[in-house]
Amino acid sequence: MTDFFKPMAFQLQTERLDLSMWEESDAAWIRKLVGERGVDMPTLDSARSNIIEMRKKAVENGISLLTIRRRDEGDFIGYCGLIIGRSSLEEPEIAYELFRSAHRKGYATEAASVILDAAIATGRHRLWSNVGAWNDASFRVLEKIGFERHHSTWEEQGEIVWNVRDL
Numbered sequence: 001m002t003d004f005f006k007p008m009a010f011q012l013q014t015e016r017l018d019l020s021m022w023e024e025s026d027a028a029w030i031r032k033l034v035g036e037r038g039v040d041m042p043t044l045d046s047a048r049s050n051i052i053e054m055r056k057k058a059v060e061n062g063i064s065l066l067t068i069r070r071r072d073e074g075d076f077i078g079y080c081g082l083i084i085g086r087s088s089l090e091e092p093e094i095a096y097e098l099f100r101s102a103h104r105k106g107y108a109t110e111a112a113s114v115i116l117d118a119a120i121a122t123g124r125h126r127l128w129s130n131v132g133a134w135n136d137a138s139f140r141v142l143e144k145i146g147f148e149r150h151h152s153t154w155e156e157q158g159e160i161v162w163n164v165r166d167l
Helices: 024-035 044-061 107-121 136-144
Strands: 011-013 017-020 065-070 076-083 093-098 126-132 148-155 158-166
Touching (some): 011 107, 024 044, 024 076, 076 107
Antiparallel strands (some): 065 076, 076 093, 126 158
């Protein structure tokens, strides 16, 4: 991990949500979430391996995606956190994905807000988020937490809009 930044908190709470580090038992949930994208689901072993690798990288980099569970129900509804993605460890991306059944309830904004606070606490100065141009819901979440559109790039899957927030 870089000496410039404190590690982000890997255990966070909001009024309705608990965000925490991945456990191997979350592999079944991540498979279902990936399946909702309309792509091939990873195998259970592959999902477990990805979780193990993510936990290892979290210790090395001091940032990670965290699981999101509703506090009252205790059910897994998605993830949110910081990743290197198309950006850098110094200026990471905020990323989130929720089951469709959890959409339009404010959970993504609530989780992203607490991740934003966690990013500020690390001492970082800027965050990015890359969103497919078609994803209006993600743009609404980003706007609510102070991101602005910066520029676009084009990839196989189409236009990717880079959003930025100074901290």
